[in-house]
Amino acid sequence: MTRAKSESGREMPGPDQADLASRDDDSARESPRRRAGPQLKKGPWTPAEDAILEAYVKKHGVQNWNVVQKDTGLLRCGKSCRLRWANHLRPDLKKGTFTKEEENLIIKLHSKMGNKWARMAARLPGRTDNEIKNYWNTRIKKCQRTSTPIYPAEICLQASNEEQHESTDFSFSEKLANDLLHGNGLYDPSSTWGDFIDDQEALSYAPQLPDVSLSNLPGLYFESKNYGFMDQVNQAEILKESEISFPWLNAAING
DNA sequence: AATGTTCGCAACCGCGTGTCT
């Protein structure tokens, strides 16, 4: 992104605009004693707040985030402090746009893991789950707009080839289940379910797939509100192809 | 120049899980 932004990425609201949180995070589980604390602030962080948090973490390390608020006097909940530190203040953060290599790796990892942003971030040093998630959401919109596949064929192929040589901690069935449950109708219309899983370990994982709650699949998959470009034609196409690839799935759907 | 729309990001929210008492 080329836009110049303030340190926190936004214009700083004046004190009158700064939204005061009416409650802390996880307030439903708070004890009455904790609820009686100071009114906490919400919204963009100011450079002064950043400096306080940074200094505190450098001195004391990362232990209990809720103590940070008490010790520093920051009007921020622990959750907000953790997020700010993890996404912006950590010294090992890599700033700036993703490189081509990083983009390819994200696509590859997403093809294996689905929306497991934190796990993906662990494979991309200096990058945060939030960054990756934002990148992916932007990519989805872009691909949707330009009618291009989310997973370029060559990267999928590369990923599948690599996977044949390395053990992965994320099985295909996990990924598929995750995608199904999240309604990710993301596929390259020119390649198909069949293409995607054909030569991969997918077939060997296929017997595990019934772990997914089958009774929920059709509705979850096709009525997703997240990605609306699964039109009627595509649905029919996928159903048809899934009949070939996953006879058990169709039996479950029809039954 | 003014207005409307799109884009990209930071931050919030709700929930699940692990740990402690």
Add this chain to the structure above:
DNA sequence: AAGACACGCGGTTGCGAACAT
């Protein structure tokens, strides 16, 4: 064993900047 608490994750929203008309 049960409740309280803290942490982390994934989804969503709000908003300013950039771009288009």
